[in-house]
Amino acid sequence: MEPVVLAVFYILVIARLLSIFISAANERRLKQLGAVEYGRCNSAFLVLAHFAYYIACVIEGNRRGAFFYDGISYLGLGIYAFSIAVLYYVIYAIRHVWTVKLIIAPPQLHVINKSPLFKYIKHPNYFLNIIPELIGIALFLHAWITLVAGLIIYLVPLITRIKQEEAVMKEHFSEY
Numbered sequence: 001m002e003p004v005v006l007a008v009f010y011i012l013v014i015a016r017l018l019s020i021f022i023s024a025a026n027e028r029r030l031k032q033l034g035a036v037e038y039g040r041c042n043s044a045f046l047v048l049a050h051f052a053y054y055i056a057c058v059i060e061g062n063r064r065g066a067f068f069y070d071g072i073s074y075l076g077l078g079i080y081a082f083s084i085a086v087l088y089y090v091i092y093a094i095r096h097v098w099t100v101k102l103i104i105a106p107p108q109l110h111v112i113n114k115s116p117l118f119k120y121i122k123h124p125n126y127f128l129n130i131i132p133e134l135i136g137i138a139l140f141l142h143a144w145i146t147l148v149a150g151l152i153i154y155l156v157p158l159i160t161r162i163k164q165e166e167a168v169m170k171e172h173f174s175e176y
Contacts, residue, residue: 023099035105039164043101045157061141076139083133
């Protein structure tokens with residue numbers, strides 16, 4: 001069972017890393033078409049915080065003797081798997097405009113997704129992907145300090161991003 005659990009974990013981490021390449025490709029295309037990036041400084045801080053959180057989880061988990069193969073780790077892996085599935089659903093749902101940065105495409109290219117997921121959960125990428133992703137990886141590795149302290153620190157740029165995104169979307173799209 002342990003090799004299967006590790007294989008699933010590594011596959012999910014690779015899937016998460018692949019999403020960064022999707023984001024970069026979308027960003028290049030969008031900017032070629034005249035898209036504008038907002039909140040550049042906060043985006044850089046978010047990326048840094050994300051990598052730092054992962055590194056802290058790995059270091060803390062390693063010091064505790066990760067991998068544990070217990071109920072908490074399995075719960076964490078399940079939450080992490082859920083978050084990656086949501087990430088790819090969001091990428092599929094908003095396609096070419098999905099990036100890890102706050103980029104607004106020209107109006108003819110930037111369509112507001114009005115599906116039930118986006119209608120009832122204003123920011124599914126943040127609330128159903130990023131926050132569960134961070135919780136899941138910390139639980140999987142039993143990184144308790146990172147879970148508490150790291151998540152609190154991470155929430156500062158995430159809340160800033162949500163506020164920036166709300167303001168920019170309302171400014172550019174009357175139907176938002």
